[in-house]
Amino acid sequence: MPDTGANMSEITILDGGMGQELVRRSGRVPSGLWSCELMMERPDLVRAVHDDFLAAGADIVSVNSYTLHRDRLNPAGLGDEFEAVHKLACDLACEARDAFGAGTVAGCIGPLGWSYSHDGAPPEDESVALYREICDLQRDRVDMFLIETMASISQARASLTAALPFGKPVWIGLTVDDFNGTHLRSGEPLSEALQEIETLAPDAVLLNCSTPEAIGDGLAVMRTSHLRTGAYANGFTAIRPEFMEKGSSVSKLSARTDFSPDAYANHAARWVGYGATILGGCCEVGPSHIEELAKRFGARPARLPGTSLSAH
Template sequence: YAVLRDRLARAGIEHRFEELQETACRLAVAARDAHGKGRVAGSLGPIGASYRPDLAPPADEAAQVYAEIARLQAPFVDLWIAETMCSVDQARGALLGALGRGKPVWLSLSVDDRDGTRLRSGEPLADMLPLLAELTPDAVLINCSPPEVMADALEIIAEAGLPFGAYANGFTHISVDFLKPSPTVEALSARHDLTPQAYAEHALGWIAQGASIVGGCCEVGPEHIAHLAQRLQGA
């Protein structure tokens, strides 16, 4: 997610970009193989910083960045997820860089913590629909936003007519400190009320809306996913 040249450059290790991409991919493949089944998704994360689409380069420049990442990941992954995309232009850049490589591309968008009808850029989520019609990813999702706002967001992206879904986070909120340059997750606080049982109730609601892809993002752990899987298997 964060193995991007601009982020590594800030830490003085951009020269390790290709090495770290390959290492991440090999670890993911090894984990999948040890489990015995599943698909490996290559992450195309936001350039600049998470939740800061104002720091992202224009779509045509971003497409070149994502094309390089996709090329390096291609021997290892089964699909790509362009995730935590917070503006229409940011999403366009990621899709342009990843599409057309013979593997599925999922687009995942992040919406406002308090308003699931708006991207974190402030743009209406509905403004994404023309882009989805134009470039047609294989699925569209909402991620790294509170579970409480997902239902409103899913109602909108369902209009695209694509497979859709959600994987929410478990943060109390996105803090001001996290929006500063080069933040770490220490600037964020985890919720204590989002138990596996509570998260599963949210996810089952998304499925009732027609979602076919559900999971968890930051602070949603294996115990949440295990409980959700049990609920789905018992349904």
């Protein structure tokens, strides 16, 4: 498995966005819990996405557990499936890694409340307990934890407080304002968030699920950090305020049209210039984008026979 610590001389390639890839492959109109619902109905699709990201050159695949929070499952009548869906999500990622013969599985911890919303989560002490429950469920099945799309300092602090005591590598992804990448979506300065995170000492801090341009601006702020840094952007034009309402789906968002694999890798080159050593993709980033990142910045391995994708 690749080094998930602070090896600054090599670039690690993350996978891309699971949810949008599932929407594309299923042809289904997404709901607020689409990635979980599809996984329960068609686990083969989730496994296939993991397989394709590994074949594309990803060093790390993330468990499909971003939405698997009690505050999302309970309203949908799926609260009793909490442990079962976490196990299923972990098993599918581990099976893909084992079949491929290489790779690292990251337990995914998404934000409580709703994506991009900084004020919808429970109080911080309650959030810590809920995040810790997920870490405890996944701890024996994953190699590391990847915290994603934290929109405020409080969310970041709660998730790290929960994950760090489990003794596994922990990476945290912050989401920044699409129109001012030097601030979190909460409005708090990224520099202040970075100071708080550095005191907690995760293994890496990343920017994720914001526009590539905003992420570049944010990485310029983070370039002096002593932590390992990285980035994985989304392919939306911007996050609209109505999407932050609980229960909304990505049907409220628009995909940008200038998001080819080559264009995305050009953005990543800017991120590398700011010191990023972890590169991947979020919503709208598929295997072809990850393949291009791996070609430019990864190990450039030989292609698999009979496929356009490459393997480590």
